[in-house]
Every structure is written in structure tokens, then in C-alpha cells.
Amino acid sequence: MPQVEFNGETFSIDEDGFIDDYSNWSEGWVQYVKKVEGIEELNDEHHLVIAMLREYYEKNGIAPMVRVLSKVTKFKLKHIYELFPSGPGKGACKMAGLPKPTGCV
Amino acid sequence: MAKPIELDDFKTELKEMVENNVPDANLDLCLTCGTCSGGCPATELMDMDPRKFLRMILLGMDEAVMKSDWTWVCTMCARCMTVCPMKINIPKMIYNIRSRWPREERPKGILGSCDQHIRSGNAMGVPKEDFIFTVEDVAEEIKEMDPRFKDLEVTIDRVGAHMAINQNSREPVTEPDELGPLWKILHLVGADWTYPSVMWAGENYCMFLGDNEGWRYILEEFTSHIDNTLGCKLVVNTECGHSFYAIWEGLKKFNIDHKFEFKNAVELYAQWIREGKLKVNSDWNKDLKIKFTLQDPCNIVRKSVGEPMADDMRFVLESVVGEENVVEMIPNRSNNFCCGGGGGSLQAGFFEERRAYGKVKFDQIMATGAQYVVVPCHNCHAQIMDIEKVFGGNYHVVHYWTLICLSLGVLGENEREYLGPDLKDVGL
Numbered sequence: 001m002p003q004v005e006f007n008g009e010t011f012s013i014d015e016d017g018f019i020d021d022y023s024n025w026s027e028g029w030v031q032y033v034k035k036v037e038g039i040e041e042l043n044d045e046h047h048l049v050i051a052m053l054r055e056y057y058e059k060n061g062i063a064p065m066v067r068v069l070s071k072v073t074k075f076k077l078k079h080i081y082e083l084f085p086s087g088p089g090k091g092a093c094k095m096a097g098l099p100k101p102t103g104c105v
Numbered sequence: 106m107a108k109p110i111e112l113d114d115f116k117t118e119l120k121e122m123v124e125n126n127v128p129d130a131n132l133d134l135c136l137t138c139g140t141c142s143g144g145c146p147a148t149e150l151m152d153m154d155p156r157k158f159l160r161m162i163l164l165g166m167d168e169a170v171m172k173s174d175w176t177w178v179c180t181m182c183a184r185c186m187t188v189c190p191m192k193i194n195i196p197k198m199i200y201n202i203r204s205r206w207p208r209e210e211r212p213k214g215i216l217g218s219c220d221q222h223i224r225s226g227n228a229m230g231v232p233k234e235d236f237i238f239t240v241e242d243v244a245e246e247i248k249e250m251d252p253r254f255k256d257l258e259v260t261i262d263r264v265g266a267h268m269a270i271n272q273n274s275r276e277p278v279t280e281p282d283e284l285g286p287l288w289k290i291l292h293l294v295g296a297d298w299t300y301p302s303v304m305w306a307g308e309n310y311c312m313f314l315g316d317n318e319g320w321r322y323i324l325e326e327f328t329s330h331i332d333n334t335l336g337c338k339l340v341v342n343t344e345c346g347h348s349f350y351a352i353w354e355g356l357k358k359f360n361i362d363h364k365f366e367f368k369n370a371v372e373l374y375a376q377w378i379r380e381g382k383l384k385v386n387s388d389w390n391k392d393l394k395i396k397f398t399l400q401d402p403c404n405i406v407r408k409s410v411g412e413p414m415a416d417d418m419r420f421v422l423e424s425v426v427g428e429e430n431v432v433e434m435i436p437n438r439s440n441n442f443c444c445g446g447g448g449g450s451l452q453a454g455f456f457e458e459r460r461a462y463g464k465v466k467f468d469q470i471m472a473t474g475a476q477y478v479v480v481p482c483h484n485c486h487a488q489i490m491d492i493e494k495v496f497g498g499n500y501h502v503v504h505y506w507t508l509i510c511l512s513l514g515v516l517g518e519n520e521r522e523y524l525g526p527d528l529k530d531v532g533l
């Protein structure tokens with residue numbers, strides 16, 4: 001499994017760049033994905049999305065449907081893309097430490 | 106040129122297994138002509154090609170065959186079989202090799218997708234109530250936003266509906282705005298349709314996994330729900346190649362008794378245009394002269410319906426964008442090259458190989474000079490978008506439903522994610 005180093009921390013990632021294990025997530029990982037995704041500044045809205053994704057994942061073992069994410073955060077999909085240019089799956093879920101979604105993503 | 110085979114062991118177990126399971130895979134018939142490899146986009150990836158793979162099985166190199174990840178790089182697109190003078194069924198040979206891998210050692214993305222589907226009715230693993238919420242939420246939004254669709258009816262499990270739609274979960278889960286265009290088309294032609302709630306997602310990664318039991322279970326549950334609970338006379342697959350093939354092939358492979366007729370959405374688009382129910386025209390593109398090419402998904406053209414599907418794909422596209430604005434890729438139709446996104450490759454993890462596989466497709470697309478690639482398949486869609494980014498292309502990838510609604514003047518502002526700037530405002 002490939003490894004990346006960032007600010008003194010080492011993370012194992014899968015082929016799609018998702019963290020190998022949910023439990024290895026840290027603030028350092030968030031900063032790493034922020035850089036990879038080209039996000040300039042993380043604001044409260046980013047943190048709200050990440051917190052919601054982690055809470056849903058811990059309860060259900062998967063990422064939520066986009067509309068469910070929108071409902072809980074009150075953010076339209078367009079705004080989620082503004083926050084995470086790679087989108088909710090490949091951007092936000094990655095930053096939140098969730099595994100790559102299964103199915104036709 | 107692939108390295109020569111080194112033979113140090115001889116077994117016949119794999120050969121016998123393949124020949125027992127696939128009647129049209131008599132490997133002894135191979136003339137070693139190499140035509141299969143000449144037309145295979147996976148040739149030379151991982152120093153392998155279809156002829157070499159087949160020869161290794163024939164030479165009893167079972168251990169080496171079972172260690173080769175090429176099994177997951179081949180997309181089972183069947184171009185090899187089509188050109189084989191002895192018609193050896195190489196894709197089914199690969200399928201059976203996949204089914205022999207220890208289950209836990211198969212690519213985790215494909216395995217996880219299959220397991221999620223068995224557990225939850227869709228490969229993404231979302232709860233049924235969330236699917237229902239999303240469908241209702243998107244439908245309400247369309248009704249509020251566009252008065253022409255104030256009577257739009259989107260139901261789940263409506264007993265007695267004529268038609269059931271087999272929906273890939275990608276739209277409801279990750280891009281819900283893409284649901285609307287198909288619903289609008291169904292509304293405009295007056296279709297009497299519903300979604301099933303049991304195995305509601307059309308994808309079938311168990312097929313990619315080589316998991317007969319899983320593939321069969323998903324299909325039997327789905328079939329039973331359609332026939333025995335809903336009583337739908339027609340099942341229509343949305344614009345998704347492998348999910349169409351999973352039903353088309355699975356019903357025969359597992360000899361599943363069913364009462365419904367099974368069609369692809371593109372066949373119905375063509376039928377409705379011919380009947381005058383779908384009043385599309387290409388006037389919007391008369392002055393713009395935007396060029397479109399189309400990708401023939403292996404699973405709905407070469408591997409199943411064949412030329413009639415290729416005809417329908419062209420008839421619909423020409424009706425919508427203008428015949429003079431359609432540029433063919435070469436080769437095309439049943440002889441088309443797989444894009445490299447099939448066979449579960451987008452979840453198999455072999456990035457470098459998948460993209461090298463797709464380079465041929467990228468070059469074919471670029472040679473057309475088209476600004477858009479139209480494709481009724483999710484895996485083709487994702488792969489063709491990916492290779493555009495990786496190899497530096499300048500085209501967009503769209504579904505049929507987007508262009509049909511654009512042509513009808515009913516495509517919403519939020520339903521244009523895959524359109525380029527040249528079409529962002531057309532018909533608004």
C-alpha cells in the first residue's frame with residue numbers, strides 16, 4: 001500500500017488516495033487532503049461537512065447520499081462542490097477519512 | 106512483443122474447469138493466430154495478452170495463471186471473441202478464472218460493491234429510506250421549479266405500473282440532479298412507470314467479481330419483486346451498460362423464469378421519437394454546429410443486443426443534434442474498442458493499466474474532433490471523463506437524457522453538470 005508523508009506524519013493510502021483505515025484519520029490528514037485538493041482555506045462550513053460525514057459513517061458504516069448530506073448541512077450540492085472541488089465523494093469523504101465509496105462512483 | 110512462456114509445470118485443472126463451465130470455450134480449437142490479441146486494448150498490459158493467457162491455461166500453467174492480475178485488467182469486452190476464427194469465448198474464460206480466485210483476495214472495490222449490494226440492495230450500501238427520501242425530494246424540487254412538470258409523478262413500488270425502471274444508484278446517491286432528465290422524458294411520453302424498492306439499484310458488481318451466487322441472488326430477488334409484487338410487464342434499464350448486461354445475460358445464464366419484457370432506455374427513446382411521442386429536433390444546433398461522437402458500450406452493443414442497439418443509438422443522437430453533427434469513431438458499432446472502464450476496472454485498483462488501456466479510446470475520440478462524447482453507460486462515462494483529464498483532452502461526456510431534454514427545451518439549469526460552457530445556457 002502506498003504511503004505519503006506530510007508534516008512529519010505518515011499515512012497509508014489506497015490506489016484512489018483514500019486513507020487506509022478510518023481510525024488513522026487525524027487533523028494532519030485533513031491538512032494533507034486540503035493541500036492535495038487545492039483548497040486554500042478551511043472554514044466552518046468545511047468542518048461542518050466533515051463532522052457530519054464522520055458522524056453518519058460511524059452510525060451507518062457508509063457515506064450518506066448527497067441529498068441527505070445537503071439536508072443535514074443545509075448546503076446545496078453546488079455549494080458542496082464550491083467547498084470541495086472534487087465533490088462530496090472524492091473530496092469531502094476523502095478528507096473526512098472515509099473509505100472510497102463502493103459502486104459506480 | 107510479450108516475453109516467451111516458460112513452462113515448468115503442467116496441470117489441466119483450469120483448462121477442464123473452463124471447458125466444463127463454458128461450452129463455447131474449447132481452448133484446443135485455438136489456432137494461435139493472435140487475432141484476439143491484435144484487437145485487444147489490454148494486450149501487452151502486465152506483459153500479457155489474450156492469446157498468451159489462453160496458451161498458458163492450455164499448457165497447464167495453472168499457478169501462473171491464477172497469480173496474474175491481468176484477470177482483472179481484461180474488461181471481458183468480447184472483442185477478442187468476435188474476431189476469433191474459432192469463436193472461443195475468452196471473456197467467459199476470464200469470468201471463470203475470476204470466480205476461482207479466493208474471494209477475499211479479489212479486488213476490494215469490486216468485492217465491497219458486491220457485498221454491499223447483497224446486504225442492502227445497492228452497491229453503494231445506502232439505506233432504502235434514504236433512496237426514497239432522495240427520490241421524493243428531487244421530484245418535489247422539479248415540480249416547484251418548473252410548472253410544466255407540476256404533475257410529475259415519481260413512485261416507488263406502485264403495484265400494477267406497466268414499467269419498472271432499473272436505476273443505477275450513482276444518480277440518486279452522488280448526483281441526484283441527473284435523475285430529473287429521465288423522469289421528464291418519461292413524463293412527456295406519458296409512461297406508466299415506477300421504481301422497485303427491492304434490489305432497486307441496477308448495478309451488479311457480483312458479476313464483475315465472478316460471484317455466481319451473488320449475481321444470481323440479486324437478480325432472483327429483483328425478478329421476484331417485479332413479477333410477483335409489482336406485476337410490471339416491462340423492465341427498462343437506464344443508461345447503464347453493465348447493469349443491462351447483468352440482467353440480459355443473467356436471466357439466461359441462471360435460467361430464471363420471468364414474465365416481464367426487458368429493454369434498454371435507448372431502445373425506448375428511439376421508439377418514442379419514431380412514434381412522435383418524443384418531439385425532439387436538432388434546430389438548436391443548426392447554427393452552433395457542435396459535433397458529437399458516440400461510444401458503443403460493449404455490454405449493450407457487441408455483447409448483447411448488437412447492431413439494432415447501435416442503430417437506435419445513432420437514430421436518437423442524429424434526431425437530437427442533427428445528422429451532419431455526428432462524427433463516428435473508428436472503429437465503431439459492434440467492432441468498437443472498449444474504453445477500459447468495463448469489467449469492474451474502475452473499482453479494481455489497477456490505475457496505471459486502466460489508463461493505458463484507455464489511451465486507444467482517447468486517441469480515437471480526439472481523432473473525431475468532436476466536442477462531446479455521448480454514451481449510455483456509467484462505467485464508460487466515468488472512464489472517458491478520466492482519460493480526458495489524464496491525457497489532456499478537450500471534450501465533454503454526456504448521457505442521452507441530457508441531450509434529449511436539451512433538445513426538448515426542458516433541461517433545468519441544475520441538470521447541466523456534464524455540459525460545456527457552449528451549452529450551459531442553450532434552451533434555458
